[in-house]
Amino acid sequence: MTQIKAPLGPTKMFFQLLIVLALSTVLISATTAASTVQLDGVTVTGTSVGSVQQFLGIPFARPPVGNLRFRLPQPVPAYNRSFSATAFGPSCPQQKFVIPVLKGLPQVIADDLINGIYSVVTPSSEDCLTINVVKPASATTSSKLPVLVWIYGGGFEFGGTSTYDGSGIVERSIRMGSPVVFVSMNYRLTGFGFLASKEVKNAGIGNLGLQDQRQALRWVQKYIAAFGGDPTKVTIWGESAGAISVSLHMIANGGNTEGLFRAGVMQSGAPIPVGDIENGQVYYDSIVADTGCSGSADTLQCLRTVPYGTLKAAIDKTPSISAYQALRLAWLPRADGVFLTDHPQRLVQQGKIAPVPFITGNCDDEGTLFSFSTLNVTTESEVRDYVKNTFLPGTTDAQVDQLATHYPADITQGSPFDTGILNAVTPQFKRIAAVQGDGVFQAPRRWLLKNTSGKQDIWVYLSKRFKILPLVGSLHGSDLVNSFFLGQELQDYIIRFTVKLDPSGTGLLDFKWPKYATGNPNQLIFLDGLIPQIVGKDTYRQPQMDFLTQLTLQVPV
Template identity: 45%
Template sequence: MLSPQEDATHSGSTPSSPSVKLDRATVLGVTDPTTNTSQYLGIPFAQPPVGKLRFQLPQPIPPYASTLDATKHGKQPVQANLAAPAIPPGVVLPHEIGEFLRGLAQDVPQAPQSEDCLTDDGPGGGIRTGLNLNVVVPAGTKPDANLPVAVWIYGGAFQGGSNAAYTAGGAAIVKRSVELGQPLIFVSMNYRLGVFGFLGGKQVQDAGVGNLGLQDQREALRWIQRYISAFGGDPGKVTIWGESAGAQSVAYHMVANGGDTEGLFRAAWMQSGAVQPVGELTKLQATFDLIAREVGCASAPDVLARLREVPAEELRAAADKTMSPVFIYQGVGTLGPHADGRFLIEDPMQLVLKGQVADVPFVIGDCEDEGTLLALTRLDVTTDQQFAEYVKSAYLPTAPDEAIEVLMHHYPADPAAGSPYGTGDAYAFTPQYKRVAAFMGDWNFEAARRFFLKHLSGKQKAWSFVSKRSKVKGLGAVHSTDLQNVFGGGDMADFLIRFVNTLDPNGGPEIEWPTYDPEAPQLLAFVDGPKSLEIISDTFRKEAMEYLAFLGLVYPV
């Protein structure tokens, strides 16, 4: 994980600062001498979603007409306040886990949060909105350079995250792309989160304003089509790329609009995320009702209209009461993507089965121990009965008990079968911890990845990987550790750069990465040790993950 770039780096423009023309405006950027990149930060791509525009589809930004100071990050979307997981008495975790969690907390962006994000801090009084994006290009890039574009969508369980946290890493990738002779442009956008971006319920569905966070991302992609050429980018060579909730977002863009990309992207790269078994938006009705009661407008004639008038902080506080560490990822009641009949016409897994998916090359992969971090939120689960109750209440409330029993067979309490994998009986912090970690990792990530590949790789080019590096004691190759590779100058960055440029991650001195064959599936494994890269079979826990995919199709959350 990477810390936000120091604000001092973007203290203001100088006579030699880079600039671009957008409409009738001059956009002032800043040069980062350490990476030899030009950076344009906090550029608004949609109107501020406030007042009557709250809980509405993103509205395009009017033509730029005055000088815009893009030398520092814009304000960030309002984040949910999720409490840290409570550690039960008697449970002792390795100090390395505490250090890892503190590192994650330090990665929270320092740019201030606001829903409206209206300031007057730029030359000519430019608007700054939470719906802003950053553009990083090789220094000296001309408008006619026609460079490919890597568009980053950050993760954070659709509750948190910030484009400000990835500017330094994006600049490092741009620098590396120049060194490889395959330069690219890095773009990262913000989008509405939590209650502001993923409110659900019948009222939301009837108004056609579900999945607003995904709609924001789509609007940013439209902005790129209109304006990226001014920065030297080729709008016909866009790759969408994300991690965790960002990777899920990429997958949802692939199944949106009947699989028609609208020319917005030509390739996709997903790290720790694919389509999830999400049901209709109306499944969030209880959450909608609770929020409405908390802010005192449940009896209003038009509850959604009344919610647009509630102060942002009150609305966030109400939404926080519906959340808990138990549901930091997709589960019952989670304010995350659901089928809304408009952006996601139906359950995304069903869309994959029907072949309504963008026909573009893609890369998808996971970390080996995706579930260990999430399982820290359920250290209170210590018995078989509690495990069954947890799985049913959080993920499969409509599944019969017999289905839960079969699932428990596939995910036994034996610590040696659990995650972190390959550690035997070690790190069984509770009698069920490694079992919960194995289930959560496969449900949220591995089974979703394999389902996506099974139904698409025979029709379009696909590559898959597993990251086994950067292991944390007690957590293994935990969720998000692959970011250290791709943003930290590792070999994953080289594969990504080549893929963005040529639609094939191969072409360098590394091992040849085979395309995914569902009949003989193989993964590129990023491993520690002298080999560093290996080709391995993607058949581990085969029956267990097939069963999870079946449950997701039959009993969507």
């Protein structure tokens, strides 16, 4: 095992930077002036900050409480009285983290991540379905500006709009001469939004978190013109679970967008290898038992009557993303027979996907952040046992043998990739990180590209920045620094794409991002150093990812 001697500084500074950036846009709004819009004839009061106006915490659906808990989102009636929209609404209930007992640098990373970045999503409440709009101050009801709708990530277990207020993006779009309207929404998470079982399937209430997002998109269609937006020019954009959500809206309802959006941007997310909604039965049964609903003739209705605190405690007992099973999540979208009529990757294979242009990409080391919970897996036999019995139950010994061949114990081939013998905190850490990153993030993107290339315009990227970070490298979420917070290259590409469905600029000095095609798999690569961008080919680890895709098609989560 390689001894890690890198200082704690770079990692801690990176996470502190994300925290500061996430908070800064919220704190900037402390000095504001009032601004108003008219919705259904009533006055909604927001705030003006420099060249932008913010309208925050607007209800877009009826509160999903009481008998509306575990039901499809209900649209709000017409607004009938004026109200203030000057502060973010509470986040939806979050999954409680159980941080594994770690030592040294892994503990530092876990503490900074869990206790730092995600503290900004509190407070939370079951009454949480609100939407936010940030617009150029100069926009009027006749401006018809393109609209960029953000869906936050967090493993479908945590997250909230208060971490991402969007003012910087709108300000940047104004400076570029391509103004956009920014929208974000809260959606139900964890067991509140992704309850899964035969009872849920029979009731037709699967994937409520995705249904919340869909209802927010319907709200955009109805009301965005009041903020200067054009409902026919909506791009949906997300990272991690948000990117997965974007991809699932593309395949929902057989690929019918219902006119809700015309393009998508996916950072670290694609249609994931999940199966039927009844695969979540064990977690449903657990909360039914823990809430005292086991004796009820209608356990689903019983759960609607359980006090919030009791239900939340029962859900919190289920595994979180930081648990030993890691990215085999307890709560996530699954095929419900209605919104998602089949396993997502099968729907992609069947061509049931909206033919809209999209951007998709990954960070190089997607799996590192999620592999600290498996540091006790240190031998070949333990890796095989973990894959077969925890990460991908249902795999055969022969399949595990093939997986071990594709992802050998050689630490120089593991993730963080291209770091040689460094970062091997255990003999198996980099190997497990490679499997998790490829299996959950990289291979699903390749599968999406394989089945859409030639049918729609596609742009692909890979972020290899922050390789200097010990243990995690170009970790999951690190491309947010380049897209959401700092107004760097990827943010400019996304703004241009939202406006004209092409991310490349037209200036002589603008770097041109070529389209992806199966015969010419161009990929824009973001690098550290003096040359920040190059064009390469998206062909790395092709046999490994092909194998993982075929495996997860057979044994979906």
